[in-house]
Amino acid sequence: MTSSAYVILFRGVGGATQLPVKQLRTVLAEGNFGHVSTYINSGNAVLSSELDEPGVAERVAAIVRKEMGFEKHVLVRSHQDWQGAISGNPFPDAVAEPTKLHLYALEREPDPEAIQKLTEKATGTERFTVQGRFLYLHTPDGMGRSLFAPKIEPTLKLAGTARNWRTVLALEEMMRKIASLD
CATH class of the missing domain: 3.30.70.1280 (SP0830-like domains)
Structure with a gap:
């Protein structure tokens, strides 16, 4: 195998x-x-x-x-999923500041109703999109100042964990090296 x-x-x-x-x-x-x-x-x-x-x-x-x-x-x-998340980035204009663009890996795909509730809570400068088991979050004022980010998991009613874009790309590079060895 x-x-x-x-x-x-x-x-x-x-x-x-x-x-x-x-x-x-x-x-x-x-x-x-x-x-x-x-x-x-x-x-x-x-x-x-x-x-x-x-x-x-x-x-x-x-x-x-x-x-x-x-x-x-x-x-x-x-x-493959990680590469798809990178190529599917809906905020290509945000990659210039990689610590302000975040990719959440979610435990499962959220319910459409939960996504709608989360959309209603997005009232600041942040913007987000859900694609399958990933959520993209752009925080132009920084993650530490985000009032929206802490609402994500409780509103979607599922666990997730975020990595900034710099980390996302570094992890992809590490997996690419592994793939070249096998």
Whole structure:
């Protein structure tokens, strides 16, 4: 069976919840994942596996729960899905300021009614679009000042985790390297 590259996004890393990257790389490699690497200390990893996306998510979540006591959502996207999210960016004018453009990986595709409710709450300078299991958010005034961003998960009634565009592109480059090795 052929191995595929995946991005692993840990939700809620930072502050009191840390995932030491050296230990994370070790436990994932010992869990039979290939080409394990991490990107900055904020809950990002890439790896290769013969498992499908749900299988990778389940196995990674079990490993980090058992070995590291991490109990929050683990979101996984294939290299193909990640590339599709990059090429599908609805805000190409925002890439010049990559820390103000964010890609949320959502645990599932949100209900249309929830998206409509979220649209009604978008009253600031931010703009967003949902495409499948991804949400794009442009925060021209910065994520730290956004009054809209904290409303996303509760309104959509699902878990998600955001990465700025710089991180999105760095993770794609890491997966591209993995794909060239397999």
